[in-house]
Amino acid sequence: SELEMFVDELPHLPKILGFDIVSGVPGSKSLEIGMFEKKWKFHRDLPPTPVYAFGVSKRTATVPGPTIEALYGIDTYVTWQNHLPSKHILPWDRTIVTATPTNKTGIPTTVHLHGGMVEPQSDGFANSWFTAGFREKGSTWTKETSHYDNRQQPGNLWYHDHAMGLTRINILAGLFGAYIIRHPKSEAPLRLPSGDEFDRPLIVFDRSFSTNGSIYLNRVGDNPSIHPHWRPEYFGNTIIVNGKAWPRMTVRRRKYRFRVLNASNARFFRFFFTNGLGFTHVGSDSVYLNEPVVTNEIFLAPSEIADVVVDFSKSKNNTVILANDAPYPYPVGDSVDEANSKVMKFIILRRLEVDTSRVAKKLMRYPLPDLSGASRTRYITMYEYRSATGEPTHLYLNGKSFEAPVTEIPKVGTTEEWNVINLTEDNHPLHIHLGLFAAVEQTELVNATEFKECMKRMNDAIRCQISKYAGGKRIEVPAQEKGWKNVFKMKPGFVTKIFVRFSYVHSNASYAFDATAEPGYVYHCHFKRDYTSVMIVPTGIGAAIG
Ligand code: C2O
Structure with missing residues (x-):
C-alpha cells in the first residue's frame, strides 16, 4: 500500500447512552439505530469509500458505529433499522447457505x-434477519426491537x-461497533483511567482498497465453479483503527485505558510497543480479571478483546509505534509485511501529568468454576472436509453443519466441561x-492423523479413544486469559479444555436465562466465513431451532 502512515488523527467514535437519567435516577432507554450506505474517509489520501455504517442518522453514522454505553441492570432497547439499498457493495455469493429475501431485493441484516x-429473540440469530423497512424477514425473526437488560458483569x-x-461481507462493509456495560458502584473504587479522554476503545481491523477508494476483495471465489465469489477468509493490507488507516494519537504523559478489539474477519494481531512499553491487562473479552496482569504484548x-492500561509516563521516547507481529493466516502464514506490522503511532506530550488514576492490585472477584463440579463433559471436534467433487474446505463442528438439528442442550445454571479438539491447521x-467460559489448559495430540482418520469413520471422540491421543505437551493458559471469556483461541493439533457456565451470578444479583425459548443460541468459530457456510453448528440451547 502506498498510503502514508500516521497522518490521520485517531477518531473519537460517537457515543450513545443506553439509559436515561430522570431526576437523578437512571432508567431504561429506547434507541433507534440505523444502518446506512454512505461514504467514509479511511485515510487523508484515499478517495471516500462506500461503506455500511451504523448511526442515529445517515449524516452521523460512522465506521465503526457509535459506542453504546449501558448501565448495569438498566434495560436498553434498540430498534435496529435497516436502511440499506438493495444492491450489496460487496460480492454476495448466493450459492452458499445464505439469507434470501423471497423477492430477491434488499440486504438482509441482523x-x-x-x-x-x-434473550434468544434478541440475540441476532443468523436466520432472524430482516431487510429495509422490515419488508422481508428470516424464518426465526420475531420482533423489531432488541432487548438488552445488561444484567451481567461490567465490561466490553x-x-x-x-x-x-x-x-462476512456485512462486517467488511462496516456493520459493527463497541458496547460497554458500566457498573459505577463497583468500578469507581478501582480508579482506573476514566472519562472520554483517558478511556478509549481501539477497534482494529484490516481492509484493502482499490485506487478509487472502494473496499477491495477478490471477487473470484476459492472454488469459483461451485461458489463464484465465496472466499472464506479475508486479509487486507491496510490496518485501520477506529475508522482511520494507521492513525496517530497525541497522548499525555500519564495512564490511559484502552479497550482493544480485534474486529478483523480472519487476521490475528499480536500487538507490542516498539520501545518495550508494557500493557497492564485489567479485563479479557467482556469480563474484568481478578487481578491485573502485566505483559509486553496483546495477542x-x-x-477477542483486551482491556488494558498503558502508562505513557513510563515511555523513554516521545513517540512510540504500536506494532503487530502475528503472521497471517495464523499460525501457518509466513510472515507479516511492512504494512501490517504497524498499527498506529502515539505522540507523547513532554510535560509529566498529575495522574490520580491507578491500577489496583485486586480488581473484581469473579471466582472460576469448581473444576470438579461439571455436570457434563462434551467433546467438540473441529475438522475440515474437502468433498470428492472438489467442494472447497468446510469446517464442521462434530461433523455437523449449521442446518443439522440442535446438538447441545445444557441446563441453565450448570457448568460443563468442553474439550475442543482442533484437527485443522488453523487456530x-x-x-x-450466552455461556461465559474459562479456558483450563491445552494438550497436544499425539498421532493426530490416526485420530483424524478414526473420526472421519466414526465421528465420535470417545469411541476414537481421545484420551489415548491427548497425551502430548501441555500448555498453560496465559495469565491474562485465565478469567471468564467468550472467545478463546483453539490451537491447531491441541485439545483445549474449557469450563462453560450457562448462567450468571453477580455479587449483588443473580440471573437465570430463559434458555428454552426459540430460536436458541449458537457457538461457532469467529472467522466470518462461518456464517457463509456450513461451518457453524447452532446449539439451540434448550430449544430446537426453527
Ligand atoms: Cu461475534 Cu456469533 O458472534
Missing part, C-alpha cells in the same frame, strides 16, 4: 450483541451483523453465545 447475555461487548451467509484472535477462535 444484529448480535457479542458477549451479551440476552461489541455489536455486529450476524446474518446467515452475509456476516488477539478475531473478536480457530471459538465463540459461545
